[in-house]
Amino acid sequence: MxxxxxxxxxxxxxxxxxxxxxxxxxxxxxxxxxxxxxxxxxxxxxxxxxxxxxxxxxxxxxxxxxxxxxxxxxxxxxxxxxxxxxxxxxxxxxxxxxxxxxxxxxxxxxxxxxxxxxxxxxxxxxxxxxxxxxxxxxxxxxxxxxxxxxxxxxxxxxxxxxxxxxxxxxxxxxxxxxxxxxxxxxxxxxxxxxxxxxxxxxxxxxxxxxxxxxxxxxxxxxxxxxxxxxxxxxxxxxxxxxxxxxxxxxxxxxxxxxxxxxxxxxxxxxxxxxxxxxxxxxxxxxxxxxxxxxxxxxxxxxxxxxxxxxxxxxSRRQLMNYSFNRLHLVNAYGAFGSINRFRYEVVVEGTDEDEITSETVWREYGFKGKPGDPRRLPRQFAPYHLRLDWLMWFVAISPLYADPWFVPFVAKLLENDPAILKLLRTNPFPTIPPTHVRARLYHYRFTDWRRLRTTGEWWERTLVREFLPPISRDRVRLW
Structure with a gap:
């Protein structure tokens, strides 16, 4: 033919x-x-x-x-x-x-x-x-x-x-x-x-x-x-x-x-x-x-x-990114039907102190792609896909996205699990695992030109609330 x-x-x-x-x-x-x-x-x-x-x-x-x-x-x-x-x-x-x-x-x-x-x-x-x-x-x-x-x-x-x-x-x-x-x-x-x-x-x-x-x-x-x-x-x-x-x-x-x-x-x-x-x-x-x-x-x-x-x-009720069959053939696509007006980030921290007090020193885990340290310029990773970092963005939008993997993630940090740590940029506890890990929700905003020049910060962040209270190895097993 x-x-x-x-x-x-x-x-x-x-x-x-x-x-x-x-x-x-x-x-x-x-x-x-x-x-x-x-x-x-x-x-x-x-x-x-x-x-x-x-x-x-x-x-x-x-x-x-x-x-x-x-x-x-x-x-x-x-x-x-x-x-x-x-x-x-x-x-x-x-x-x-x-x-x-x-x-x-x-x-x-x-x-x-x-x-x-x-x-x-x-x-x-x-x-x-x-x-x-x-x-x-x-x-x-x-x-x-x-x-x-x-x-x-x-x-x-x-x-x-x-x-x-x-x-x-x-x-x-x-x-x-x-x-x-x-x-x-x-x-x-x-x-x-x-x-x-x-x-x-x-x-x-x-x-x-x-x-x-x-x-x-x-x-x-x-x-x-x-x-x-x-x-x-x-x-x-x-x-x-x-x-x-x-x-x-x-x-x-x-x-x-x-x-x-x-x-x-x-x-x-x-x-x-x-x-x-x-x-x-x-x-x-x-x-x-x-x-x-x-x-x-x-x-x-x-x-x-x-x-x-x-x-x-x-359809007025258009589905976005939906597969109509298990082979993922002839799907529905779409992106950003809604736009967030504010950026929230879950910051994960650990401490090696046995007792938690108001004077406890907390050290932050660094992720490879998602915003963390305000002085760190966001990196280019695409087309490579950092799956943990993407899910952390969803978790900051709603705690519902944290179920059922976030607490097990914290448990792995309390063990210094090598596989999990491989997905992170920095581990503040390279030799001995932390005694406690917590997570806090921050509001992140891009800085303006003046603040960038004077402080070197790409982001400014404000604490919103506690996301996960301090949790130890013993408590995480009961969570």
């Missing part, structure tokens, strides 16, 4: 696949580095405890058949190895059927992690990576022309990501409609980056322009993805530019980077090659019949699953 492939997108497909494999690689490395403390046999939310109460049909995962920390590490590092091989071009160096199997491996392995990841993996970009990875299985390799149907399915996916995010904003917080949300967002976002302080201090009229441009980029531009070229390529370029703006202004794991990757298949590679020194597509053989049948079947399958996400887009 001549219509089946679009060879003009040959280069776009290669760039998309290599970039997607790089995102997979980061996701697997993050899982390997953090799972033992969060999900391991002695972690805060152990996988064996989860699989004992949740059946396979509700959370498909290979860990239902066997779990050990060593096995999880093998799964994560195997996924990283396969992803690295794809980045290096392995999927383009093998026959089509082998390439598809190679792409299927990281999807299956990462889905197994996400489906037992519980609170630590409850973020929209996990489902986005899985849905994108599933479609990549059927996109072919350098030896075949890109299938038109899968290219359109990828546009449908990036459309839902952007358009869904735009709609959830217009239906949510009034500050999106009066163009004032960015008066607060850069300061109150989950994990500010090194430029967030500067973004926050941009003039308010420019913040209003930013919000207006965001509405255009998320509500108007995605529709243009379905128009003829070169308009669709221009629309993809606008999406890339707006996502890079978000990359500069904060840390959102791989959400922005993956959205950039998703926009790439909408770019006409042959058109780009006509104005830039890029390789043109080679002469490619016709796709084998079995491959055409598989792609047609997958397209019908995805179109069928699209009913609920499409209905969700037009």
């Amino acid at each position: 001549e219509w089946f492939t679009a060879n003009g997108y040959w280069l776009s497909r290669i760039v998309f696949q290599r970039a997607l494999a790089a995102v997979y690689l980061i996701a697997f490395i993050a899982a390997a580095n953090q799972f033992r403390a969060l999900l391991g046999e002695h972690g805060l939310l152990p996988i064996p405890r989860f699989t004992a109460r949740v059946p396979f049909r509700e959370s498909p995962s290979i860990f239902h058949f066997h779990y050990s920390d060593r096995f999880f590490a093998a799964v994560a590092w195997s996924g990283a190895a396969v992803s690295a091989a794809i980045v290096a071009g392995a999927a383009d160096a093998v026959p089509l059927w082998a390439s598809m199997l190679l792409w299927l491996a990281p999807w299956l392995l990462y889905m197994s992690i996400v489906n037992v990841g519980q609170t630590w993996y409850g973020f929209g970009w996990e489902s986005l990576l899985l849905e994108t990875g599933f479609l990549a299985v059927f996109l072919g390799n350098a030896r075949t022309g890109p299938p038109v149907l899968v290219l359109w399915l990828l546009r449908w996916l990036v459309f839902r990501v952007e358009f869904g995010a735009g709609l959830i904003k217009m239906r949510g917080d009034p500050c999106w409609r009066d163009l004032t949300c960015l008066y607060y967002h850069h300061e109150t976002q989950p994990m500010p980056g090194p430029l967030s302080w500067f973004f926050h201090h941009l003039p308010k009229p420019l913040h209003r322009v930013e919000v207006g441009a965001n509405h255009v980029a998320q509500l108007a531009v995605p529709v243009l993805l379905f128009t003829p070229q070169p308009v669709a390529s221009v629309a993809a370029g606008i999406i890339v530019v707006t996502q890079l703006w978000l990359v500069l202004s904060g840390n959102f794991a791989w959400l922005n980077w993956l959205t950039i990757v998703l926009a790439l298949p909408a770019v006409d590679g042959s058109l780009a090659a006509s104005v830039l020194p890029l390789p043109r597509p080679p002469a490619l053989p016709a796709a084998p019949l079995w491959y055409e049948v598989v792609v047609l079947a997958v397209t019908v399958f995805v179109v069928g699953l699209s009913y609920y996400p499409a209905r969700n887009l037009v």
Whole structure:
């Protein structure tokens, strides 16, 4: 079938696949580095405890058949190895059927992690990576022309990501409609980056322009993805530019980077090659019949699953970052339907004194990404995902997010647990564990230019209340 492939997108497909494999690689490395403390046999939310109460049909995962920390590490590092091989071009160096199997491996392995990841993996970009990875299985390799149907399915996916995010904003917080949300967002976002302080201090009229441009980029531009070229390529370029703006202004794991990757298949590679020194597509053989049948079947399958996400887009009760099936295929997306006006942070402290008095000296634990020391400039971690730091942001919003892992986290600090301490930036008790640990809630605000120059502080903070009273090893067992 001549219509089946679009060879003009040959280069776009290669760039998309290599970039997607790089995102997979980061996701697997993050899982390997953090799972033992969060999900391991002695972690805060152990996988064996989860699989004992949740059946396979509700959370498909290979860990239902066997779990050990060593096995999880093998799964994560195997996924990283396969992803690295794809980045290096392995999927383009093998026959089509082998390439598809190679792409299927990281999807299956990462889905197994996400489906037992519980609170630590409850973020929209996990489902986005899985849905994108599933479609990549059927996109072919350098030896075949890109299938038109899968290219359109990828546009449908990036459309839902952007358009869904735009709609959830217009239906949510009034500050999106009066163009004032960015008066607060850069300061109150989950994990500010090194430029967030500067973004926050941009003039308010420019913040209003930013919000207006965001509405255009998320509500108007995605529709243009379905128009003829070169308009669709221009629309993809606008999406890339707006996502890079978000990359500069904060840390959102791989959400922005993956959205950039998703926009790439909408770019006409042959058109780009006509104005830039890029390789043109080679002469490619016709796709084998079995491959055409598989792609047609997958397209019908995805179109069928699209009913609920499409209905969700037009619903007044739009769901944000929701999966309608256990395979995380054809999901609902969205981000920041509401914006916090104030930033609160839970500061965790310990002491080595046996008796707690008004004179007790408390020393603060430092986290890698979340704000703590007012003099510390926020760091850039994205696309790497610091899961503990992100959950600490939610805990500061509501104590409900602390259940059931926060007290076990404190218990681990009282033991100087190596796996937990690996997730932190500083441990004020490197030799002997603290006798007591407490947590306090602070209101954080970015300083102004004068205070930054005179004190070197990026943040000023004010104590709000006690979050967790001082607790010892003996008491934490009874908590």
